Amino acid sequence: MTTTTARSTMTIGDFLLRRLREAGISHLFGVAGDYNLEFLLQMEDRDEFTWVGNCNELNASYAADGYARLNGISGLVVTHGVGAWSAINGVAGAYSEHVPVVCVCGSLPLKALDRKLLMHHTSGGTEYDDVMRGYAQVTVAQARLTPQNAVTEIDRLILTAWQRKLPVYMELPSDIAYLDVEVPPEPLELAMPPSDPERLSTCADAIVARLSSARSPVILVDIDADRFDVTGELMELAGRMQLPIAAVNTVKGLIDETSPYFLGLYAGAGSKPEIREMVENSDCLLAIGVRRVDTTSGGFSDALPAGRIDARGDAVDIGSDNYQAVYLKELLRRVVDKAPARTSGYSRRAEMPQEPSAAVMSGPLTQAAYWSMVQDFIREGDVLIAEDGTSEAGCWGLQLPPKCSIVTQAVWGSIGYSVGSVLGTLLAAPKRRHLLFVGDGAFQLTAQEVSTVLRHDLKPVIFLINNGGYTVERTICGKQGHFNDIANWAYAELPKVLHPGTTARTFVVRTPAELKEALAAPHDSMIFIEAVMDKYDAPQLIIDSGHGMAEVDYGPRGPQHRPGVQL
Structure with missing residues (x-):
């Protein structure tokens, strides 16, 4: 029947x-x-x-x-x-x-x-x-x-x-x-298809063999490590085999930065020398979803080992061997289960954030003082939404507490993204504290969405840098170009305009002392901090990145070689 x-x-x-x-x-x-x-x-x-x-x-x-x-x-x-x-x-x-x-x-x-x-x-x-x-x-x-x-x-x-x-x-x-x-009566089941059994077993054995015989194995992670939810498996593998884990800037914060196995951010020539040496000289680099994009590879200055293991969401390359229908989470689970335990290997000593000098903390507010004070403000579990450019570079330089997340568009880089994105992150994770970092130029593209945030009674902390225009573009080309200037708004007044009767706490700060007072405000509603800074002040990381981008974009005869054209 x-x-x-x-x-x-x-x-x-x-x-x-x-x-x-x-x-x-x-x-x-x-x-x-x-x-x-x-x-x-x-x-x-x-x-x-x-x-x-x-x-x-x-x-x-x-x-x-x-x-x-x-x-x-x-x-x-x-x-x-x-x-x-x-x-x-x-x-x-x-x-x-x-x-x-x-x-x-x-x-x-x-x-x-x-x-x-x-x-x-x-x-x-x-x-x-x-x-x-x-x-x-x-x-x-x-x-x-x-x-x-x-x-x-x-x-x-x-x-x-x-x-x-x-x-x-x-x-x-x-x-x-x-x-x-x-x-159909059945609910929709969100599940990955099972891997091909033979391909899964053979691929996992090959990865374990490579890691076990290597003298200097390293794990390098990109955004697919986050999207396919394999952070737990990677940390378990690192602990079991005492492996260092480096991250591309797309996943800053994904790996617990207090972990003894966290190596740091890798971005080619933009990396710390010791990180670059370990990644590029590894005799077994396990690369998780790594893509060679100019903004994540230090302007193509990276030099990943040719014999690396490239693991993607549904396929893996190991040398000349390609494994299809091998799904990442299932694969890494199998690798962890098969990997031999080691009692010695990589372990780093946690770095303490450097205290800013007295000179930095006096006088007008600078990028150096600003990010130093942000470093002290962030806490475990925060969600940091960073706009492309100065804000993103500043967040990359932070040493994050455990369980923090950074949301940014390191590859697509559409300015204004962060103001809309924070609305989404707030609704997806309402029990976490959300910190939006945005510049004035990007903010002007999508500022009206602050009204939606207020309409839903959401309470982010918004850090807006007011320095008169597109700072990241000034580092690339047009330090004094009028095309990088924007109209000056009364940014801190906007919550009241966009949502009359709001209880949002707003501040305009021009000195470290004023920023300190704003950061101490009760967080019982939206906090909006407009930080006024010099238009030519920028983190060194974004200056270096902008100069590198100009070389890639414009070539040896480009305008970036003219005196004074770049920040």
Whole structure:
């Protein structure tokens, strides 16, 4: 006798919402538009989600990115054409940085496609696939839902986003959300497929053999170590075999910096000499998801050993051998279980943060004094959201307490990202303290999202550097260029403008003493600190990075060689 699993019916919109909730998503980011209103009404009727409601779709995509980094996956809702195109930069950033975002686009009704009707939010023609073709460049999977494929495609896209750690795009035609379809009763299970047994065993044996016979083995981690949640396995392996772990700047804070096995940040010539020597001279470098990007490799000054082990999310290269269908977490678990225990190996002595000189702490506020005081302010478990440029470089120089996270766009580098992202991180991890570090230039791109943060009664500490423009760009080209200048805002007044009646505590600080007073304020609401500094003051790390970027970008005859053109 054949038994069949009982199935029930749901509307397509309700089934999509059910699957998003089963994936662990409890907040949806986006902007309402006429092609998604029926779906948003279904969302409110189910009463299972918090609709965040962003100021624009770009900010919503940044917030969804930040949320997914701490929650594991996120949902973004836009409307056809105008909304989708507005969000695509943020989705592209998620694609670049391996962040699983499910983008749901309320789209043209199917009857318009069937009858070739000319609709608004389009180019005014019958090219109905243009948005999907655009999103195909920055997402790992795409689909237009229909009554025939909705159940299959909803599951495929959500599971693909989670398994591949990349964004996906689905179009929900506005006239099918209320149509009933047959749906499975089982909840959606977010799980990686099992590895090929032979490939898994052979690959794990090869890695253990290489590590065991090496004189100077080292682990080097990039963003996939975070996305595929293998930090625990890596720390266990390091402890078992006494291995040093270095990190690319994309995952600053991922490895406990108080651990005796943490080596430090590796960025080619931008690394400390002892770190560079150990990584580049390792006779067995276990590289976890390492990508050779200019901003993470010291302008391609890295020199990773040719015989390294390159382990990615679903494949591994060991010399001439390639292992497919080997999934990272399962692989590392097998490696840990097979690895021999060692009683001696690498162990470093923890460094104490250096005390700033009295001269640094007197007079006007400087970058040196600012970051020294931030160092004293951060505490265990903090989430640091760092904007590309000066703020990012300053955070890279910090010595973090345990269980801290840094959220930044080290590869995509879209300025303004951090202001939207902090909204997402706050909602994903409400019990942690969130510190936003942003410059005035980047802030002006997405400042209005502070109103959404205040509307949801969220309480980050916002550190804004007001130094009159794009500092990171001044280090690359145009120290005195007017194109790197911006209008000066009364930044500390903005919370009151964006949310009248707010209890946010705001400060304008120009000296270390004033910053110290601001940092001592009670944290019972948003704290907004506008730190005024000289426009030509910048951390040495960002100056060196900017000069290196100019060499890569412009070549030997570029303008960077003119006197006074760079900070």
